[in-house]
Amino acid sequence: MSELIEIERKFLVVSDAFKSEAFKRTRIVQAFLNSDKRRIVRIRISGDEGFLTIKGEPSEDGVSRFEWEKQISVSDALALLKLCEEGIIDKIRYEVKSGQHVFEVDEFFGTNEGLIVAEIELSHASEVFLKPEWLGKEVTGQSKYFNSQLLKNPYKNWS
Numbered sequence: 001m002s003e004l005i006e007i008e009r010k011f012l013v014v015s016d017a018f019k020s021e022a023f024k025r026t027r028i029v030q031a032f033l034n035s036d037k038r039r040i041v042r043i044r045i046s047g048d049e050g051f052l053t054i055k056g057e058p059s060e061d062g063v064s065r066f067e068w069e070k071q072i073s074v075s076d077a078l079a080l081l082k083l084c085e086e087g088i089i090d091k092i093r094y095e096v097k098s099g100q101h102v103f104e105v106d107e108f109f110g111t112n113e114g115l116i117v118a119e120i121e122l123s124h125a126s127e128v129f130l131k132p133e134w135l136g137k138e139v140t141g142q143s144k145y146f147n148s149q150l151l152k153n154p155y156k157n158w159s
Helices: 074-081 147-152
Strands: 005-013 022-034 041-048 049-056 063-071 088-098 101-108 116-120 133-137
Touching: 022 074, 022 147, 041 074, 041 147, 049 074, 063 074, 088 147
Parallel strands: none
Antiparallel strands: 005 063, 005 116, 005 133, 022 041, 022 088, 041 049, 049 063, 088 101, 101 116
16 A cells, blocks of 8 residues: 555745746646545646545654545536535646656645645655755645645635
8 A cells, every 4th residue: 555655745935936947837726525634535627637636644744644546527526626615725736847856836826825835745754855946944744734724724814
């Protein structure tokens, strides 16, 4: 089951320099059938693809957790969005190469406008990676930055 474990670190972004470095840009709309941190069930439309994703509870340090994802049709995703908990996450994901890795940088809109977060997936928790100059403070494991929590306590409400 190790291939179903996601190892990821998350950072704030301190400038928009990543935009000129991005090799891909995708609009993402997503919502949650269940946002309980022990078993998150997410519906996502990413570009012209739909996905159903189930995530388990994060490890104590927040770096790893179970993740299962299945591609579904966009029409199925649109139908399932109608069943989701209140609220939609709307963002653009930029993919930026940095050394041997790719950062996924999410620029949020709507009630989370102004928040920009970068994530990097790793093969093991202590893997070394090149940190771009636009990468800021690490927020791995801080639940307020989880997309499921951004619907409950949006960035616009933070003081």
